[in-house]
Amino acid sequence: MNDFFKSRKLFLKEFQDKIKKPKIEYTKINIDSQDLITCSKCKNSIEKDIFYNNLSVCPKCNNHFRINARTRIEYVCDNNSFHELFDSLEINDPLHFPGYLNKLKTYQENTNEKEAFICGSAFIKKINVAIGVLDSYFMMGSMGKTVGKKVTNLIEYAKINKLPLIIFSASGGARMQEGIFSLMQMAKTSGALKYFSDEGNLYISVLTNPTTGGVAASFAFLGDIHIAETEALIGFAGQKVIKQTIGEDLPNNFQTSEFQLEKGFVDMVLNRKDIRDTIHNLLKIHNYLEVSLDD
Amino acid sequence: MISTSWQNVLNARSDKRPTTKDLINNLFDSFIELKGDALYGDDSSIIGGVAYLKDLPITIIGQEKGKSTEEKIKHNFGMTHPEGYRKALRLMKQAEKFKRPIITIIDTPGAFPGIEAEERGQAKAIANNLFEMMTLNTPIISIVLGEGGSGGALALNVSDITFMLKNAIYSVISPEGFATILYKDAKRASNITDDMKITAKDLYEFGIIDKIIDEDDNLHINYNNLKNNLYSNILELILKYEDNTLLKNRYNKYKKF
Numbered sequence: 448m449n450d451f452f453k454s455r456k457l458f459l460k461e462f463q464d465k466i467k468k469p470k471i472e473y474t475k476i477n478i479d480s481q482d483l484i485t486c487s488k489c490k491n492s493i494e495k496d497i498f499y500n501n502l503s504v505c506p507k508c509n510n511h512f513r514i515n516a517r518t519r520i521e522y523v524c525d526n527n528s529f530h531e532l533f534d535s536l537e538i539n540d541p542l543h544f545p546g547y548l549n550k551l552k553t554y555q556e557n558t559n560e561k562e563a564f565i566c567g568s569a570f571i572k573k574i575n576v577a578i579g580v581l582d583s584y585f586m587m588g589s590m591g592k593t594v595g596k597k598v599t600n601l602i603e604y605a606k607i608n609k610l611p612l613i614i615f616s617a618s619g620g621a622r623m624q625e626g627i628f629s630l631m632q633m634a635k636t637s638g639a640l641k642y643f644s645d646e647g648n649l650y651i652s653v654l655t656n657p658t659t660g661g662v663a664a665s666f667a668f669l670g671d672i673h674i675a676e677t678e679a680l681i682g683f684a685g686q687k688v689i690k691q692t693i694g695e696d697l698p699n700n701f702q703t704s705e706f707q708l709e710k711g712f713v714d715m716v717l718n719r720k721d722i723r724d725t726i727h728n729l730l731k732i733h734n735y736l737e738v739s740l741d742d
Numbered sequence: 743m744i745s746t747s748w749q750n751v752l753n754a755r756s757d758k759r760p761t762t763k764d765l766i767n768n769l770f771d772s773f774i775e776l777k778g779d780a781l782y783g784d785d786s787s788i789i790g791g792v793a794y795l796k797d798l799p800i801t802i803i804g805q806e807k808g809k810s811t812e813e814k815i816k817h818n819f820g821m822t823h824p825e826g827y828r829k830a831l832r833l834m835k836q837a838e839k840f841k842r843p844i845i846t847i848i849d850t851p852g853a854f855p856g857i858e859a860e861e862r863g864q865a866k867a868i869a870n871n872l873f874e875m876m877t878l879n880t881p882i883i884s885i886v887l888g889e890g891g892s893g894g895a896l897a898l899n900v901s902d903i904t905f906m907l908k909n910a911i912y913s914v915i916s917p918e919g920f921a922t923i924l925y926k927d928a929k930r931a932s933n934i935t936d937d938m939k940i941t942a943k944d945l946y947e948f949g950i951i952d953k954i955i956d957e958d959d960n961l962h963i964n965y966n967n968l969k970n971n972l973y974s975n976i977l978e979l980i981l982k983y984e985d986n987t988l989l990k991n992r993y994n995k996y997k998k999f
């Protein structure tokens with residue numbers, strides 16, 4: 448219990464410090480002139496300000512652009528309320544797989560992230576949550592040892608502190624280069640969630656584009672409530688593999704958010720702009736309280 | 743020149759190997775098959791039921807590939823649909839209720855990749871098993887019999903002890919899938935199995951599996967030895983169950999991976 452208060456005190460101090468810092472902007476989208484962005488779907492040009500104010504969604508055709516983890520945190524959490532945890536965990540190469548470490552380093556340089564999962568404590572409309580986001584720009588958000596450990600640590604942190612858990616998934620699945628260890632992360636994270644759940648805690652899983660393979664078949668589909676973001680790809684097996692196996696074409700909306708809703712595997716499909724408010728309302732109805740940060 | 747690890751893959755897929763049916767016939771007595779997930783249907787890629795291991799009532803859940811073409815089709819080549827995983831979970835919950843240890847037998851190229859499997863929630867079915875098995879309060883021993891393919895295998899392998907046959911393989915994805923994803927060329931599968939580290943020896947060194955079961959040159963095993971091995975290990979796990987350390991040990995084992 449002492450540790451809890453100590454870490455809370457530390458967190459509050461860091462939080463106060465952070466409030467004073469300027470907001471950092473992250474952009475990952477092709478910008479064709481200084482002020483215009485071209486929508487990859489409807490090909491319309493969108494003014495940059497309008498585009499970002501619309502949370503990287505095309506205002507003309509509702510195309511939800513892929514965003515990185517930091518941007519997601521910015522869109523969902525209260526300004527500067529995110530306090531990162533477990534970011535010192537080192538990368539792993541348990542199979543000594545040829546070329547893997549170099550590949551990781553390239554991704555680290557390109558994304559400015561250490562791994563594909565960013566997590567910590569934050570506030571969503573003044574309610575304290577444990578939040579984690581997979582970054583699809585980092586090796587397709589795939590899960591190896593470090594990602595699995597961070598997810599597990601976050602779940603255990605939420606359990607100890609009795610915080611609601613929010614995870615945004617965006618992943619191609621297990622990290623190939625870490626082989627069997629990647630597979631075992633599915634059991635590890637799922638098991639951690641079982642212990643978390645057994646103590647009556649709330650886990651809201653948000654499935655974003657894409658959520659597939661070993662991440663779909665573990666923590667992404669073990670929420671109390673599942674929210675799918677509009678038009679995301681969500682499923683287990685890859686579409687090419689399915690086509691090859693059955694030798695047929697796939698139905699039109701196959702493995703989309705809307706497909707998962709129709710089949711009964713997600714509770715709702717939401718546009719990006721509605722996710723923050725909906726999570727907040729769900730937290731409130733589960734008796735998580737808003738705190739006044741001025742106190 | 744065929745690499746040892748690729749030869750291992752060929753052996754793991756060989757029709758000469760024992761299947762779940764052989765293990766049921768040779769290791770256990772008075773097997774009674776129990777079918778269906780009580781939600782959608784019965785999946786014949788998984789055979790489940792109750793039997794005796796010597797004097798001990800146990801629950802058995804095993805993936806069956808079949809040997810003849812007809813059998814293979816009937817058992818869908820050991821590729822499990824969501825209802826198979828849900829049947830497995832139903833029987834495992836029953837085992838917990840009636841305090842029976844569980845033996846799972848893994849032999850699958852992977853969970854079935856198909857339209858209907860996705861429609862019925864393949865991802866959710868696998869995830870649910872991982873979730874529930876972690877705190878299923880009864881001893882669980884898994885045997886990786888032939889192919890341990892990906893999440894489709896793991897969904898039966900959250901266990902206290904894992905045995906693996908000498909020529910079996912266990913991997914995050916099939917070598918063909920691995921080669922396709924990393925090198926866009928399934929034909930490279932036979933060249934990359936060394937790097938994948940999927941043999942019993944590799945996995946034993948990693949601590950992923952606990953015991954290697956020997957096979958002779960004809961890919962046959964000594965059933966009596968395996969039976970005695972299973973029996974003594976289950977008795978040890980029952981002691982852990984009785985002093986309430988079984989589940990803690992299970993979770994800690996997965997946490998260290």
